[in-house]
Amino acid sequence: xxxxxxxxxxxxxxxxxVRAGAISVGxxxxxxxxxxxxxxxxxxxxxxxxxxxxxxxxIAAAMVTYSVAVASRPADQDxxxxxxxxxxxxxxxxxxxxxxxxxxxxxxxxxxxxxGSELQQLGTGIAVAAAAGLSNLGLGLYLIRVxxxxxxxxxxxxxxxxxxxxxxxxxxIAALVAVKLTGIQLLDPLVALVVAANILATGWRVVRRALRxxxxxxxxxxxxxxxxxxxxxxxxxxxEIHELRARRVGSSHHIDLHLTVPRYHSMExxxxxxxxxxxxxxxxxxxxxxxxVHLDPCQxxxxxxxxxxxxxxxxxxxxxxxxxxxxxxxKPGTI
Numbered sequence: 001x002x003x004x005x006x007x008x009x010x011x012x013x014x015x016x017x018v019r020a021g022a023i024s025v026g027x028x029x030x031x032x033x034x035x036x037x038x039x040x041x042x043x044x045x046x047x048x049x050x051x052x053x054x055x056x057x058x059i060a061a062a063m064v065t066y067s068v069a070v071a072s073r074p075a076d077q078d079x080x081x082x083x084x085x086x087x088x089x090x091x092x093x094x095x096x097x098x099x100x101x102x103x104x105x106x107x108x109x110x111x112x113x114x115x116g117s118e119l120q121q122l123g124t125g126i127a128v129a130a131a132a133g134l135s136n137l138g139l140g141l142y143l144i145r146v147x148x149x150x151x152x153x154x155x156x157x158x159x160x161x162x163x164x165x166x167x168x169x170x171x172x173i174a175a176l177v178a179v180k181l182t183g184i185q186l187l188d189p190l191v192a193l194v195v196a197a198n199i200l201a202t203g204w205r206v207v208r209r210a211l212r213x214x215x216x217x218x219x220x221x222x223x224x225x226x227x228x229x230x231x232x233x234x235x236x237x238x239x240e241i242h243e244l245r246a247r248r249v250g251s252s253h254h255i256d257l258h259l260t261v262p263r264y265h266s267m268e269x270x271x272x273x274x275x276x277x278x279x280x281x282x283x284x285x286x287x288x289x290x291x292x293v294h295l296d297p298c299q300x301x302x303x304x305x306x307x308x309x310x311x312x313x314x315x316x317x318x319x320x321x322x323x324x325x326x327x328x329x330x331k332p333g334t335i
Contacts, residue, residue, distance in 0.1 A: 016146060016149075016150055017146060017147070017150045017152045017155050018065060020142070020143055020146040020147075020155055021061060021062075021064050021065030021066075021155065021158070022065055023139070023142075024057075024061035024064065024065070024139060024143055024158055024162070025058060025061045025062050025065060027135065027139050028054065028057045028058045028061050028139070028162075029058050030135075031054055031057075031132045031135050031136055031139075032051065032054040032055060032057070032058055034128055034131065034132045034135075035047065035050050035051040035054050035128075035129065035132050035169075036051045037128060038050075038051075038124075038125040038128040038129045038132070039051050039125075041120070041121045041124050041125055041128075042119055042120060042121055042122055042124070042125035042176070043117055043118060043119055043120060044117075044119055044122075044125060044172065044175070044176055044179075044188050045108055045109055045112045045117060045188045045189045045192045046168075046171060046172030046175045046176065046188055046189075046191055046192045046195065047125055047129060047172050047176075048108055049104070049105035049108055049109070049168065049172070049192050049195065049196070050129065050132075050165070050168050050169050050172050052101055052104050052105065052108075053098075053101045053105070053164075053165050053168055053199065054165065055101075056097045056098065056100070056101045056161075057161060057162060057165055059097065060093075060094040060097055060158060060161060061158055063093060063094065064091075064094065064154045064155060064157070064158045089210070091154050091156075091157035091206060091207075091209065091210035092206075092207055092210035092211060094154075094157050094158065094161055094206060094210075095157065095203045095204070095205075095206030095207030095208075095210060096203070096207060097203075098161055098164065098199060098200075098202060098203030098206060099199075099200060099203040099204070099207075101199060101203075102196045102197075102199040102200040102203060103196075105168075105192055105193075105195065105196040105199065106193060106196045108189075108192065109189035109190070109192040109193045109196065110189070110193075112188065112189040112192075113186065113189045113190070116185070117185065117188065117189075118185075119176070119179060119185055119188065122176050122179065122180045123180075125176060126173055126176050126177065126180075129169055129172055129173050129176075130169075130173055132169060133166050133169035133170060133173070136162050136163075136165050136166045136169065137163070137166045139159075139162055140159045140160070140161075140162035140163035140165075140166060141159070141163070142159070143155050143156070143158050143159030143162065144156055144159035144160065144163070145159075146159075147159055157206045157209070157210065160202065160205075160206055161202070161206065164198070164199055164202040167195065167198055167199075168195045168198075168199065171191050171192075171194065171195040171198075172191070172192075172195070174191065175187050175188050175190075175191035175192070176188070178191075219246060220326065222246055222253065222284065223244060223246060223326055223329070223330060224326050225284065226244065226246070226255070226281070226284055226329070227244070227324055227325050227326050227329050229280060229283065229284075230277075230280060230324045230329070231323070231324040231325070233280055234324060235273075235276070236306075236307040236308045236309065237261055237262060237265075237273045237308070238259060238260075238261075238273070238277060238324075239260040239261060239262065239298050239302055239305075239306050239307075239308070239322065240259075240260040240298075240302060240305070240322050240328075241257055241258065241259055241260070241324060241328075241329050242257070242258050242260075242328070242329065242330075242331050242332065243256075243257055243258045243294075243330070243331070243332060244256075244257040244329040244330050245257065245330075246284070253284055253285045253289045254285065254289055254290050254291075254292075255281050255284060255285055255289070255290075255291045255292070256291070256292035256293070256294070257292075257293060257294070257329070258293075258294045258295075258296050259273070259274060259277055259293050259294065259295055259296065260296045260297070260298050260302060261273050261274070261295055261296070261297065261298065262297075262298055262308055262311065262313075263297035263298050263299075263313065264311075264312055264313050270295050271295075273295075274293040274295055277293050278291045278293055281293075300315045300316065302322075303315050303316035303317075303318065304316050304317070304318060304319045304320070305318070305319070305320060305321055305322035306318060306321070306322075307321045
């Protein structure tokens with residue numbers, strides 16, 4: 001069957017994403033230095049865990065910056081769908097690093113429970129940790145806002161990771177305040193274990209979200225929106241649509257489907273019908289996405305659901321027009 005493909009003119013906003021990644025690396029490194037200072041002056045397990053997670057933050061931020069720079073490259077002969085998969089891959093690796101950081105925290109906490117530790121200069125450590133936590137809060141919110149605006153999974157994952165670090169810092173500060181007030185130093189590693197559990201949960205969520213993009217998991221919300229739009233705008237020439245699929249690549253979508261058109265139409269008429277459908281789909285594909293429409297000629301079995309007037313090849317009286325909904329548009333085609 002003839003195939004038609006439309007590719008919108010590329011307009012990339014990725015420079016803003018790359019800039020956000022670079023800011024994340026620079027600010028993250030300064031926060032890392034502050035946290036290690038806080039750990040050195042106090043000897044607290046929770047601050048060691050907090051500093052260890054910041055190492056992951058800086059490494060992950062550098063990887064995110066690289067991945068979004070790769071993802072911004074236009075499609076080429078070797079990568080006809082572009083390089084957008086670099087982003088969810090980076091997000092998956094970052095999620096794995098979050099889990100590793102949690103394991104490091106668990107190991108350190110258990111060791112300090114068994115061996116014990118001597119905390120000191122808690123006031124200085126609390127003040128430095130609080131300043132680092134507030135800086136991380138601002139950075140994380142900034143990254144999530146940029147990631148959502150630009151459709152960047154990797155930047156959103158980086159922001160989520162940094163906000164998790166804020167929780168880690170808050171837990172550490174709470175533990176140190178409790179130790180300072182009560183003198184019970186065991187609270188330090190116990191709180192570190194609680195924080196580690198929260199970090200593990202966040203790491204899993206980041207990995208799960210990234211795998212959805214890597215494995216091209218169906219976006220049923222998007223498919224439902226497409227079905228509703230096509231049902232509203234359909235002309236009689238769109239007799240039936242099936243095998244509707246959508247895949248996300250970076251910040252854009254690529255949609256393909258099969259459109260049944262009147263078999264007595266000329267090639268030019270069929271292409272005009274397909275062009276109209278492609279224009280309707282362009283609303284959903286993003287600045288650098290694409291839509292592919294496969295044209296199929298109608299068969300006698302379509303007559304009862306066809307709304308074409310004065311059809312010269314109709315073999316059955318029309319009864320009820322085919323409905324464009326999620327179930328009908330995503331069903332397999334029939335030869």
